[in-house]
Amino acid sequence: MILLSFDIEEFDMPLEYDGKILLEEQLAVSRDGLQKILALLKKHDIKATFFSTVxxxxxxxDLITELLSQxxxxxxxxxxxxxxxxxxxAESRQQLEGLFDTKVTGLRMPRMSPVSSKAVADAGYHYNSSLNPTWLPGRYNNLKVSKTYFYDQDILMMPASVxxxxxxxxxxxxxxLPLFLYQFLVKKSYTYGQYLNVYFHPWEFSNIKKESYxxxxFTTKDTGEAMVKKFDRxxxxxxxxxxxxxxxxQFQNQLGS
Known part of the structure; x- marks a missing residue:
């Protein structure tokens, strides 16, 4: 199963690089990108998971209601x-469920930050997708983490695909990466784990102000319309x-957990 997911959030990444962006613009950039994502998924009749900040x-x-209706x-x-x-x-799960008529069972920490499975379970979640089982300089070293799903204290752990x-x-x-090479790696990864977990952000699909941000x-290559076209392909x-x-x-239900 292909598990496409999108982290829908305030576009605050420029602040990490001493760029300037107000909250209003952070939200506007992500809103624009999310609209493009929903159009692509609707075009291809594909369902995905959206990890949203409150x-x-x-x-x-309106957009959250729309994506749920789809x-x-x-x-x-x-x-x-x-x-x-x-x-x-717990607060984010409860607030999202209070705002929308849906059951929130999954978590992804911002920037794949570490969090204990006990805390995740105590907060009422069933799965956690906050692991990237690789080494990313300055972020994390998860080279010893399983490359495929596993359980930790009854929480289904869903690492990103490598x-x-x-x-x-x-x-x-x-x-x-050139698309053909990325597709080659996707095919190999899927053969190994029988599922693919890849994630993106709305800002990647928006025409961002690269200079002022x-x-x-390497973070802005093929963003905006180039990303829309590449993702469509x-x-x-x-x-x-x-x-x-x-x-x-759906994947968790398929596992019977």
Whole structure:
């Protein structure tokens, strides 16, 4: 099963690189990108999982309602993208469920930050997709983490997909590799684990102000309309090769957990 997911949040990444962007613009960039994502998924009749911060959801209730009406899953990305305390685990789940008529069972921490499975379970979640089983300088070293799903204290752990030699297949790889090479790695990874878990962000699909945001070139390569076209070709390739798609909840139900 192909598990496509999107972290819908305040676009605060420029602040990591001494760029300037107000909250209003952070939300506007992500809103624009999310609209493009929903159009692509609708075009290809694909369901996905959206990990949302409470801040983004509160300010874009119409889009969250729309994605739920299209059969997508809403999961938690905690309350804020740049600030976290453990209490936000339960608070974000409860607030998202209070805003929308849906059951929130999944979590992804902002920037794949570590969190204990006990805290996740105590907050009422069933699965956690906050692991990238690779080494990313300055972020994390998860080279000893399982490359496929596993259980920890009754929480289904859903690591992001990597290649056989742990090359990450997340959003950054998608932007910087030729599509044919990315597709080759996807095919190999799927053969190994029988599922693919790759994640993206709405801002990647939006025409961002690269200069004022001061983002490194490797993070903004093939963004905006280039990303829309590239992602459209990727989805077309997946459909042509008869891969099945589903949400994280559907995958968990398939496992019987």
């Amino acid at each position: 801040v983004f959801a509160e300010n874009n209730q 059969g997508h899953e809403l999961a938690s990305h905690t309350c804020y993208h740049s600030y976290f305390i453990e209490e936000h685990l 290649s056989y030699f742990r090359f990450p297949l997340f959003w950054l790889s998608f932007h910087n 001061k983002l490194p070139g 990727f989805l077309t390739w997946l459909k042509k090769n008869h891969y099945s798609f589903g949400t994280f909840q």
